[in-house]
Amino acid sequence: MKSAVSAVPMKDRILEAADALFYGQGIQAVGVDAVAAQAGISKRTLYKHYPSKDELVAAYLARRTGQAIPFEGPPVEQILGLFDGLAKWFGSKRFRGCAFVNAVAELSGERQHPAVGVASEHKARRLAHVQALLQQLKVEEPALLAEQLMVLFEGAVAVSMVRGGDPQVAASAREAACVLLRHAGVALGRDARDSAR
Numbered sequence: 001m002k003s004a005v006s007a008v009p010m011k012d013r014i015l016e017a018a019d020a021l022f023y024g025q026g027i028q029a030v031g032v033d034a035v036a037a038q039a040g041i042s043k044r045t046l047y048k049h050y051p052s053k054d055e056l057v058a059a060y061l062a063r064r065t066g067q068a069i070p071f072e073g074p075p076v077e078q079i080l081g082l083f084d085g086l087a088k089w090f091g092s093k094r095f096r097g098c099a100f101v102n103a104v105a106e107l108s109g110e111r112q113h114p115a116v117g118v119a120s121e122h123k124a125r126r127l128a129h130v131q132a133l134l135q136q137l138k139v140e141e142p143a144l145l146a147e148q149l150m151v152l153f154e155g156a157v158a159v160s161m162v163r164g165g166d167p168q169v170a171a172s173a174r175e176a177a178c179v180l181l182r183h184a185g186v187a188l189g190r191d192a193r194d195s196a197r
Helices: 010-025 032-039 043-049 053-065 075-090 099-106 114-136 142-162 168-183
Strands: none
Touching: 010 032, 010 043, 010 053, 010 099, 032 043, 032 053, 053 099, 053 114, 075 114, 075 142, 075 168, 099 114, 099 142, 114 142, 142 168
């Protein structure tokens, strides 16, 4: 009978180890040896699946893009749901900021690094998703409002990180998002403000 560890596909084992180490300790601080040890494999086996650390870092971030929780429901609920999700994340013990921003910051000066491209694409997809939701709501300038909402979202992550994972930051960002949405003519309902608390 296979153990739970050996039943996990090798690439998944490697990426789980990379995720724990890169997000927890930082990309530059963690070598391939540490990832291999965490995965319980040899460095040679790791290199069979990911021929370079650069490829491993890009794959680690690409895996995270697929872990974003999709929000269902009307457009307004989906937009505000992004901010509601932040409150839970900020309050968790594992919160270390945005993995994508952290990676780009660590790899500053390496704009051609494949991980930077993955991070940029992830942020662009989220922005496009919010813009599409705003188009459904028929706001006048969906591109501008989407950009403003994402600045609030990303800013909340940065501020909460500096404050050691403060969930109140998410509530403040959500309230500011409500102000922007109302200003754009979006009807939010009476409990939109209270539901963030």
